[in-house]
Amino acid sequence: MRFTSEQRLDDGVLEREFTLGEIPGILWTPGSASAPAPLILLGHPGGLHRMYPRLAARARHCAADGFATATIELPGSGDRPRSAAAEQARAEVRRAVEAGQPVGEDTVDRLILPLVDTSVPEWRAALDALLALPGIGGPVGYSGGVIAIGIRLAVVEPRISAAVLFAGSFVPRALFEEARRVTIPLHVLLQWDDEGNDRQSALDLFDAFGSEEKTLNANMGGHTGVPRSAGDAAAGFFTRHLGARHTG
Amino acid sequence: MRFTSEQRLDDGVLEREFTLGEIPGILWTPGSASAPAPLILLGHPGGLHRMYPRLAARARHCAADGFATATIELPGSGDRPRSAAAEQARAEVRRAVEAGQPVGEDTVDRLILPLVDTSVPEWRAALDALLALPGIGGPVGYSGGVIAIGIRLAVVEPRISAAVLFAGSFVPRALFEEARRVTIPLHVLLQWDDEGNDRQSALDLFDAFGSEEKTLNANMGGHTGVPRSAGDAAAGFFTRHLGARHTG
Numbered sequence: 001m002r003f004t005s006e007q008r009l010d011d012g013v014l015e016r017e018f019t020l021g022e023i024p025g026i027l028w029t030p031g032s033a034s035a036p037a038p039l040i041l042l043g044h045p046g047g048l049h050r051m052y053p054r055l056a057a058r059a060r061h062c063a064a065d066g067f068a069t070a071t072i073e074l075p076g077s078g079d080r081p082r083s084a085a086a087e088q089a090r091a092e093v094r095r096a097v098e099a100g101q102p103v104g105e106d107t108v109d110r111l112i113l114p115l116v117d118t119s120v121p122e123w124r125a126a127l128d129a130l131l132a133l134p135g136i137g138g139p140v141g142y143s144g145g146v147i148a149i150g151i152r153l154a155v156v157e158p159r160i161s162a163a164v165l166f167a168g169s170f171v172p173r174a175l176f177e178e179a180r181r182v183t184i185p186l187h188v189l190l191q192w193d194d195e196g197n198d199r200q201s202a203l204d205l206f207d208a209f210g211s212e213e214k215t216l217n218a219n220m221g222g223h224t225g226v227p228r229s230a231g232d233a234a235a236g237f238f239t240r241h242l243g244a245r246h247t248g
Numbered sequence: 249m250r251f252t253s254e255q256r257l258d259d260g261v262l263e264r265e266f267t268l269g270e271i272p273g274i275l276w277t278p279g280s281a282s283a284p285a286p287l288i289l290l291g292h293p294g295g296l297h298r299m300y301p302r303l304a305a306r307a308r309h310c311a312a313d314g315f316a317t318a319t320i321e322l323p324g325s326g327d328r329p330r331s332a333a334a335e336q337a338r339a340e341v342r343r344a345v346e347a348g349q350p351v352g353e354d355t356v357d358r359l360i361l362p363l364v365d366t367s368v369p370e371w372r373a374a375l376d377a378l379l380a381l382p383g384i385g386g387p388v389g390y391s392g393g394v395i396a397i398g399i400r401l402a403v404v405e406p407r408i409s410a411a412v413l414f415a416g417s418f419v420p421r422a423l424f425e426e427a428r429r430v431t432i433p434l435h436v437l438l439q440w441d442d443e444g445n446d447r448q449s450a451l452d453l454f455d456a457f458g459s460e461e462k463t464l465n466a467n468m469g470g471h472t473g474v475p476r477s478a479g480d481a482a483a484g485f486f487t488r489h490l491g492a493r494h495t496g
Contacts, residue, residue, distance in 0.1 A: 192455070192464075203451065206466070207440070215477070216440075216466035218454070229463070229488065233481055240477060 001129035013063045015056070020126055024048060024079065025072035028059035029135055036137025037068040038242040039130060041123060041153075041160075043145015045169065046077030058143070061231065065239055068136050072126050074146070075118045086111060093170075097196055108170040112148045116175070120152045127159060139242050143234070144189075147205075148175045154182045162241035163187070164234045167202035168194050168223055179208040186211045187237040189230055190218040197223070249377035261311045263304070268374055272296060272327065273320035276307035277383055284385025285316040286490040287378060289371060289401075289408075291393015293417065294325030306391070309479065313487055316384050320374050322394070323366045334359060341418075345444055356418040360396045364423070368400045375407060387490050391482070392437075395453075396423045402430045410489035411435070412482045415450035416442050416471050427456040434459045435485040437478055438466040445471065 005017040012031025017024065026048065030037055040062050044051045048071065059069040073079070076086045089111035096103045130136050139161040142150050150165045155178050167190045186209055190202050206216050215237070219230050253265040260279025265272065274296065278285055288310050292299045296319065307317040321327070324334045337359035344351045378384050387409040390398050398413045403426050415438045434457055438450050454464050463485070467478050 190464075212468060213475075214468055215475075216438075216464065218464035218466070220460060220462055227461075227463075229484070232484070236477070236480070 001126075001133075009056075009060065011060055011063070013060055015059075020072060020122070020129055022080070023072050023122055023126075025070060025126060026052075026055070026059075027068070027070045027130065027133075028056070028063060029068045030063040030066060033066065033135060036135055037066060038139055038141070039127075039136050040067050040069045040141040040143050040238060040242070041127070042069050042071040042143055043150060043166075044071060044074075045146060046074035048073045048078050050078075058231075061235060062238070065235055067141075067238065067242070068130075070126065070130050072122060075115065075122070083114065086114060102198075103170065105173060109172045109174070112146070112170055112172050113174065115146065116148050116152045119146075119149055120156065123149070123153060124157055127157065131159070141238050141242050143238070147171060151175050151179050151182060154184055154186075160184065162238065164189065164237060166226075167205060168197050171201065171205055176205060176208050179205055180210045182209050183211055185237075185241050186214040187234055188214065188216050189226060189234065190216060191223055191225060192218050192220050194223045249374075249381075257304075257308065259308055259311070261308055263307075268320060268370075268377055270328070271320050271370055271374075273318060273374060274300075274303070274307075275316070275318045275378065275381075276304070276311055277316045278311040278314055281314065281383060284383055285314060286387055286389070287375075287384050288315050288317045288389040288391050288486060288490070289375070290317050290319040290391055291398055291414075292319060292322075293394060294322035296321045296326050298326075306479075309483060310486070313483055315389075315486065315490065316378075318374065318378050320370060323363065323370070331362065334362060350446075351418065353421060357420045357422070360394070360418055360420050361422065363394065364396050364400045367394075367397055368404065371397070371401060372405055375405065379407070389486050389490050391486070395419060399423050399427050399430060402432055402434075408432065410486065412437065412485060414474075415453060416445050419449065419453055424453060424456050427453055428458045430457050431459055433485075433489050434462040435482055436462065436464050437474060437482065438464060439471055439473060440466050440468050442471045 001018050001020050003016050003018045007015050014029045016027045062069045076082050089107050092107045093103050140159050142153055142160050142163040144166045146169050147165050148171050150163055154163050162185045164187045188206050217230055217233055219227050249266050249268050251264050251266050255263050262277045264275045310317045324331050337355050340355045341351050388407050390401055390408050390411040392414045394417050395413050396419050398411055402411050410433045412435045436454050465478055465481055467475050
């Protein structure tokens with residue numbers, strides 16, 4: 001992990017861009033912290049530059065609660081090389097959505113399964129590097145982004161002890177089986193009228209999770225209309241489970 | 249409205265029992281309040297004595313957030329006269345549940361519709377009397393209890409401006425139509441594995457509400473297993489919508 005830039009945001013949060021091999025990423029740490037800060041991995045749909053305003057807003061919110069946050073670019077997004085197969089599947093999804101047709105399971109599998117298989121080891125490698133930094137401690141949470149990545153991470157990565165998942169993207173059927181093996185506390189956000197998301201499938205997925213402690217927080221509106229109160233509820237979930245102290 | 253007893257609880261909350269005609273009720277007011285306190289009506293399944301520990305706990309939680317709370321006995325519960333028809337329907341429900349059978353729509357109608365028709369005017373009369381007291385102001389919220397009563401109140405009582413509803417009791421089909429006419433902000437609690445509650449029906453009801461702002465907060469566990477975090481989320485909802493000030 002190599003830091004490539006560093007800036008102090010106006011609320012004191014330290015923002016550092018880094019590369020992990022060929023993968024770009026960003027780390028945010030609270031301005032004042034006496035003890036190592038718990039870490040939240042910020043998921044996203046791909047495209048760090050495009051997503052930066054929303055990621056930075058989430059990072060600042062988390063920093064105010066005492067959390068460090070970090071994210072990395074997804075394979076095939078931003079400046080990272082494209083895969084022909086993924087681009088093909090992505091085009092099929094776009095055509096189906098534009099035509100108001102359901103997206104085929106096979107298309108979802110070809111889009112999401114390779115993404116999960118490639119990105120999850122990358123997030124785990126980032127976690128190795130991040131937890132080795134001074135000022136970053138455990139426990140670790142995962143928040144948002146492609147829900148299939150969150151599911152796989154929750155199953156295979158024992159250092160992640162709580163997750164906020166956003167039921168707003170495609171989930172291959174195979175991941176429903178993995179969901180049954182998730183046991184960490186979950187806080188699942190659902191936008192009730194999400195244009196690109198099948199509500200019943202999201203409810204089935206929530207039901208499938210094996211966690212004894214799981215909350216579904218469903219709100220009105222479309223994909224990007226998550227209300228402020230839902231963000232606050234997710235923040236409260238992390239504070240309960242990762243035990244950050246408020247740094248004011 | 250006539251007060252019949254008064255006691256100061258150890259956290260300073262003033263608890264007063266009253267009767268409104270033949271109907272017993274309880275009013276809790278925060279220990280210290282400089283301005284008239286917003287009021288939350290506390291719903292329950294009937295039986296004030298049996299429900300007292302849980303009602304008092306909710307009342308103290310609300311008082312800490314600056315709210316006054318009040319409740320009245322339901323018709324046919326506690327010391328109030330029974331109706332033969334309601335007792336008959338209640339016995340049918342019990343037999344169906346014990347036999348693991350679905351409860352017939354006709355039985356639900358005979359149990360719940362007369363309860364709603366009788367109790368809603370009583371809650372409104374209680375509201376008239378409560379809002380005339382010094383130290384009690386608006387806005388008014390309704391919380392929990394028999395959800396069909398909450399739906400009807402939200403439709404017919406313009407002084408209620410936000411409601412926390414518990415999707416945990418029978419809802420006659422006719423009330424689904426009334427649910428479409430509810431427009432106030434709603435926070436709906438659902439216990440995912442509620443023994444006596446049909447989950448799909450609860451989700452359909454949530455979908456039916458006409459409110460632009462509605463949140464479904466679903467948690468693991470049975471009817472009485474609502475986690476503390478869900479109570480806190482409901483309290484946050486009232487604080488946002490009824491604007492109580494913290495009294496410390």
